[in-house]
Amino acid sequence: MNFDRLRSKSRWMMGAGTLTTLVALLAILAGCNKRSNTSGGGGTAGPTQDVGWLEKVDCQTVLGWAWDKDHPDDPVSVDILDGTTALATVKADVARGDLASAGKGNGKHGFTYSLPSSVRDGKPHVIHVTLSGNSADLGMSPKTITCPTGG
Numbered sequence: 001m002n003f004d005r006l007r008s009k010s011r012w013m014m015g016a017g018t019l020t021t022l023v024a025l026l027a028i029l030a031g032c033n034k035r036s037n038t039s040g041g042g043g044t045a046g047p048t049q050d051v052g053w054l055e056k057v058d059c060q061t062v063l064g065w066a067w068d069k070d071h072p073d074d075p076v077s078v079d080i081l082d083g084t085t086a087l088a089t090v091k092a093d094v095a096r097g098d099l100a101s102a103g104k105g106n107g108k109h110g111f112t113y114s115l116p117s118s119v120r121d122g123k124p125h126v127i128h129v130t131l132s133g134n135s136a137d138l139g140m141s142p143k144t145i146t147c148p149t150g151g
Contacts, residue, residue: 052078052092052109052138054129059120059147062113065099066092066131066138072105077132080113082125088113089132120147 052066066078075093079086092111100107119125128142 051076051131052129054127054138054141054143057115057127057143057145059145060115062111062115062127062129064092064111064129064138064140065096065104065109066111066129067099067104067109073108074105075108078111078138079128079130079132081128081130082119083128087116117150119145120150122146122149 051069052064054062054064056063062080064078066076068074068076075091077089077091080088080090090111090113092109094110094112095106095108096110097107099105099109115127119127124144124146126142126144129138130136130141131138
């Protein structure tokens with residue numbers, strides 16, 4: 001599928017930001033990866049959007065999914081970082097119907113992590129999520145949050 005053509009033909013239907021998000025989601029669900037996400041520093045970098053996505057970061061929670069297409073029913077682990085500081089390693093094993101419907105193995109590839117109170121200090125925090133042992137960010141990672149003190 002030619003996503004650049006879809007983007008140009010569909011621009012009249014919705015705003016550019018919404019369209020970019022829609023095209024990126026369609027690419028992931030189709031198992032297509034037209035670009036590499038190499039942010040996150042040195043080490044292994046390469047296409048990571050087809051293996052995971054950081055969907056939400058707020059002052060309480062980090063939410064997303066990750067999988068290994070070579071072992072589609074086995075859970076993988078993700079590393080969650082605040083800048084370069086490791087916060088946690090979490091297993092992506094939460095069942096999600098949307099992932100199963102999209103052909104992502106058995107669909108048990110979601111993850112959720114509760115952020116520590118240290119991020120609620122009024123300062124910006126850059127939250128990265130990577131596959132464990134890989135410095136390349138998942139799709140839509142990193143995300144920056146600034147949380148009120150004590151919130």
